[in-house]
Structure formats: C-alpha cells, structure tokens
Amino acid sequence: MSLMKHFAAATASIALTAGAAVADPALIFDLGGKFDKSFNESAYEGAQRWAKETGGSYKELEMQSEAQREQFVRRMAETGANPIVVMSFSNIETLNTVAPDFPDTKFVLIDGVVDQPNVRSVMFAEHEGSYLVGMLAAMASKSDTVGFIGGMDIPLIRQFGCGYAQGVKAVTPDATVIANMTGNTGAAWNDPVKGGELAKSQISQGADVIFAAAGGTGMGVLQAAADADILSIGVDSNQNHLHPGKVLTSMLKRVDNAVYAAFKAGEAVETGHVNMDLAAEGVGYALDENNEALITEEMKAAVDAAAAKIASGELAVHDYYTDNTCPAVSF
Amino acid sequence: MTAMPKWADAVLVPLISLLIAFFISGLVILAIGEDPIAAMKLMVTGALGSTYGWGYTLYYATNFIFTGLAVSVAFQAGLFNIGGEGQATLGGLGVAMACLFIPWPHWSLALVAAVFASALFGAAWAAIPAYLQAKRGSHVVITTIMFNFIASALLVYLLVNVLRPEGALDSASARFGDAMRLPRLNDILALVGIPFNNRNPANISLLIALASCVGVWLLMWRTRLGYQLRAFGKSEKASVYAGINPVRMTMYAMLISGGLSGMMAINTVMGEAGRLLLNSVEGAGFIGIAVALMGRSHPVGVLLAALLFGFLYQGGAELALWTSIPRELIIVIQALVILFTGALDDMVRRPVAGLFLLMKKGKA
Numbered sequence: 001m002s003l004m005k006h007f008a009a010a011t012a013s014i015a016l017t018a019g020a021a022v023a024d025p026a027l028i029f030d031l032g033g034k035f036d037k038s039f040n041e042s043a044y045e046g047a048q049r050w051a052k053e054t055g056g057s058y059k060e061l062e063m064q065s066e067a068q069r070e071q072f073v074r075r076m077a078e079t080g081a082n083p084i085v086v087m088s089f090s091n092i093e094t095l096n097t098v099a100p101d102f103p104d105t106k107f108v109l110i111d112g113v114v115d116q117p118n119v120r121s122v123m124f125a126e127h128e129g130s131y132l133v134g135m136l137a138a139m140a141s142k143s144d145t146v147g148f149i150g151g152m153d154i155p156l157i158r159q160f161g162c163g164y165a166q167g168v169k170a171v172t173p174d175a176t177v178i179a180n181m182t183g184n185t186g187a188a189w190n191d192p193v194k195g196g197e198l199a200k201s202q203i204s205q206g207a208d209v210i211f212a213a214a215g216g217t218g219m220g221v222l223q224a225a226a227d228a229d230i231l232s233i234g235v236d237s238n239q240n241h242l243h244p245g246k247v248l249t250s251m252l253k254r255v256d257n258a259v260y261a262a263f264k265a266g267e268a269v270e271t272g273h274v275n276m277d278l279a280a281e282g283v284g285y286a287l288d289e290n291n292e293a294l295i296t297e298e299m300k301a302a303v304d305a306a307a308a309k310i311a312s313g314e315l316a317v318h319d320y321y322t323d324n325t326c327p328a329v330s331f
Numbered sequence: 332m333t334a335m336p337k338w339a340d341a342v343l344v345p346l347i348s349l350l351i352a353f354f355i356s357g358l359v360i361l362a363i364g365e366d367p368i369a370a371m372k373l374m375v376t377g378a379l380g381s382t383y384g385w386g387y388t389l390y391y392a393t394n395f396i397f398t399g400l401a402v403s404v405a406f407q408a409g410l411f412n413i414g415g416e417g418q419a420t421l422g423g424l425g426v427a428m429a430c431l432f433i434p435w436p437h438w439s440l441a442l443v444a445a446v447f448a449s450a451l452f453g454a455a456w457a458a459i460p461a462y463l464q465a466k467r468g469s470h471v472v473i474t475t476i477m478f479n480f481i482a483s484a485l486l487v488y489l490l491v492n493v494l495r496p497e498g499a500l501d502s503a504s505a506r507f508g509d510a511m512r513l514p515r516l517n518d519i520l521a522l523v524g525i526p527f528n529n530r531n532p533a534n535i536s537l538l539i540a541l542a543s544c545v546g547v548w549l550l551m552w553r554t555r556l557g558y559q560l561r562a563f564g565k566s567e568k569a570s571v572y573a574g575i576n577p578v579r580m581t582m583y584a585m586l587i588s589g590g591l592s593g594m595m596a597i598n599t600v601m602g603e604a605g606r607l608l609l610n611s612v613e614g615a616g617f618i619g620i621a622v623a624l625m626g627r628s629h630p631v632g633v634l635l636a637a638l639l640f641g642f643l644y645q646g647g648a649e650l651a652l653w654t655s656i657p658r659e660l661i662i663v664i665q666a667l668v669i670l671f672t673g674a675l676d677d678m679v680r681r682p683v684a685g686l687f688l689l690m691k692k693g694k695a
Binding site: 031033062064065066067068071074075090093154156186322323324 | 480
C-alpha cells in the first residue's frame, strides 16, 4: 500500500515537472493576417483543432511589416515557446538568420525550405493537387474551355496554375485554359469584386469551369460562377459548401494538418524536409455531399487512378519551380 | 489667426490633436475590454524604453523622414505628390541595380552609388507625371497615384521573372554581397563608446536622412531656387509675373521630391533586408503625406512627426507582441493620429487661435 502511494506520488511529481517543462507551441502568421480565408486561416484552424483536442494553449502573432519578420520570430523564441510554426516562404531568410541563435528551439516553416538543424521545412505539392482538379475540370467542361484565376502573380500561384493546366490537357489535349492573375499587389488576395469581374470575363470567353487560387478574391469568383450557373473550383480548404452543387470540387492544401502535426509532436517535432504531396495526403481534392452529384463514378475513377500514379512516381507533374516555365499554359 | 504665436502653431496645436487622438484610441481599447493605460505604457516602454525599442523607432522614422521631406518639398511648390510609394519602389530598384551588378569592394562606395541610383530612379519616376503636369496640365495627384500602381506592377514583373534567383520560392532578388552591408546604428555608436542594442535594423541611413533634413532646409530657405519654388507654391500667377518659369519649377519640385522618396530605399532595401523585396515600401510613401502635413512642411516638423510615427509603428508592434489587441485595432490607433493631426487639424487650430485672440484683446 505504502509502495503504491510512493509510486503514485512519484508519477504525480513527474507529471508536474513535465507539465512545467513543456513549453507552449506558437504560431506566427504572415502578412496576410490570421483571417485571410486561405493559407493563414487554414493554419489557425489546425492550431485550434489541436487546442480543442488537447486542452492546451498556444501563442500566436500576426506580422504587419517586413521589418517585423525577424523581430517577431526572435521575440517569440525569447519567450520560450517551442515549437514555433512560421508561415510562408517570405520567412526563409528570417529563419536562416534567427534559427541558429536559438539552437534549443524547434522551428517549423510552412511553404519554404530552410537548411538549419532545428528547422522543419514543410513543402506542399500544389502542382499535384491542382493537376487532379484540372482533370476534373476538363471532364466536367462541355465547352472544352476552362478558366484559372490566381491571386497575386507570384511563383507559388503559377505553380497552382501550371499543375491545373497540365491536368486539363491530360484529359482534353486541345482544351483552352484561360489564365488570369488578379493583380500585382497584396490587395490581389482580397479583392472579390475583381475576382468576380475576371470570372465574368472568362465566362464570356466560353469557360464553364473556373479554378480560383486567390485567397479571399476567390469568394467573388465562386459567387460569379454560381450566378452564371457554371462550375467553380475552390482552393486550400474545402469550399464545396459555399455554393452546394455549384462548386465542382476544392483543391485541398492541408496546411491545417501540418500545423496540427507540429503542435502535437511538440518539442520532439522532427526537423528536416517534409514533402506534403499526394502520397502524404498533403494535397488532394474534396469530395463530400455537396458535390457528389457533380463527380461521376468515371470521373472519380480516372482521377483516383492518376492520383495513384502520381503518388507512386509513375506520372510526373511538371514542377514550375524547377525551371520557371510551364509547358501547358502561359501566364 | 495672426494672434497665435509661432510656438503654439508649431507645437501646441499638434500636441492637442495628438492628445485627442490618444484619448479616443483609449476609448476604443476600453471598448474591446483591454486596459488603455497599460497599453499606452507598453507602447512607450516598447518603443522608447530601451535601445532595442529606439532602434526600431528610428528605423521606421528614417523612412518617414525621407518620404515626409519628399511630400513637403512638392507641397511648398504647390504640388501634391502622392506618388511617394511608387517613387520609393523605383528607388529600391535603383539600389538593387547598384548593389547586385557591381562588386563594390567597400560599403561606403556602394552607399554612394546607392544614394545616387535611388535618387535618380525615384526622380525619374516622378519626372513623367511632372512633365505631364507642367506641359499638359494633367493633374499631378491623379498621375502620381496611377504611377504607384505601374511601379508596383513593374516591380512584380521584374522580381518574378528577371531578378528572382532560379528555383527560389520567394519573389525577391538575390542577396547583395556581404561587403555591401551598411553599418548598423550600434556599430556607429560603438565608435564613440555608446552601447546600443544590436538586434535592430537602424542603420547609417538615419544619418543620411538627417543630412537630407538640413539639405532641404538650406535649399528651401537659403537658395534662390528654394525661394522661387516657395513663391511658385504661394501664387503661380505672381511668380510668373516675377519671371519665374512655371514649367521649370514644377519639374524641379517633383524631381527633388521623387529623389527624396527614392532615397528611402537605402534604409529598407540596403540597410534592413540586404535584398530587394516585393513590398519593401509598405505604405511609407503615404505616411509621408501625414508626416508632411503634421510637420507643416518644415524639415524640423517633418523630423518630429517622423519620430512620432516611428514610435507608433514600433509601439504598435509591441502591442501586437504582448497583448491580444488585434492588429487591425493598432492600425485604427495609427489612423486616428493621422486623422486628428492631419485632416482635422483645423478643428483644433481655430479654437486655439480664437483663445489667443481673446487673450490678446484682454491684455489690450
């Protein structure tokens, strides 16, 4: 009996010390802000899911300017938070500078690669997921003309567009892909009015499926497509529910899973390169009750076969980053 | 109006405006359930309570001095240059051109080249709207703001397609060489034995900004050109009658203004990032308008107003770091200060002027 008590006390004290030693994880959002309806918000959802499941707490920060990148990551590391998830490729240089100064802190960079011993670099294979929704678009299109609307014209968005166009051409080699970018400033991520106008313009050119990879701007694209009674494709999170029966599918980029996994692993999070591709279920397409009527059995079979081929390496989707060109579409 | 002494005009009125702005900000913070006194304390200690805070405050202030001077020079000549954003963007391109393609052996040479290149690119970007205004009467407000968008598009094109290193994810240029790293403020102060935090981006550009303040003052109040510019700004017709060429004045004012805006890039592109980023200007061109308005277009006023906005930026960052006040609200606080010190300036000025008038009558 007394031995039992002794054990109980020992485990209790271990639990206590462990509790005190475990630091809160932290999430640092990029300039787009926490509620950008896209990339950052997806990370926020992952963190929230972790907090709800474990009852733990985490720290968060929103960057407001370029000069704050290093400042905020450094200050967060000084508070003892561990691991620290940092969003966006814009912080590659930031972590290259800050991470070596905090060798005992683990950093997780989403969407970028940093070669430091205490950094976990998470990359998503956007081109693979986009390829699949491109195939679906081509199979759903009756006019053989499909549209792509990007947010800001940056390499990442071209990566989406390039994968999409390849998927379209794989199904219908002579299909027309109309690609437009919303703008050249950060405002392009949050301009639903312009997104809607671009969608209308593409519809007038014959497009009957439009893929929006444009953050908040995509809301306008999806709305315009639903109004014109054509199909649209959502991005990042599952957006099928926004206009049930009008959104063909959504290209999933599971940033939330990456953040959730990092938080769950805590200080023991593995560093190094992580490729969130089709095989790792980092990207994919959304199928739920809102779009099951739109995706026929044949379409599903064709896409799943392609997905299996991509995952096994049998089918290679051209990666825009490798040579900054796209064989299937010009931007 | 003439009853108001100079000190009241320059110091008292902005100070009262500022207090009103802070009071209303306090109400806003109270409304979302945070403690306004604690928030204010956090802003002050975060921005001014340590050399680390001062470093960031001075770094932001450096940007605002350049753009504030730029707006005030054009304003003195009766032109409203709201293209500081675009001119600074092009200035950044100038700095990148000077630093990326010429292997300077020492930072001092690179700095001289960067100053010239940034001023040249900024001035060139202002030259087109200036020419259109001078020769064709196209209003400079419309053309300069349109040129901001063109500058942004041009930069995106160059960074995405031309200057971005192959395979890089980030839309940014390659890093400038290590030899081109500008000395930080702590390096400079260490020479005279003053300890200063080394984890902040304040750099030698601050000294260039201060020199520009003196330069603008000399130009506007101690040279013939400055006199002509100010006369032109006060009354175009009278200045033409006095033999001043309006086309030349418009061009000179805008070229100087654009050059000053462009020089801001030395601080952000060369001093802080060490490479050309997509959004290295970040609204400083527009803040420059508020700074010039608040500083009453005088270099000393611009310097003080720039310090205030530097304080607001760094203080705002500290609020974001240590409280749960959302960042949108920090922008609201900054906007309130702009609103009261810039746009609603007259609201305070009139009653204060009336008060001085009453006091004068009472004495007489």
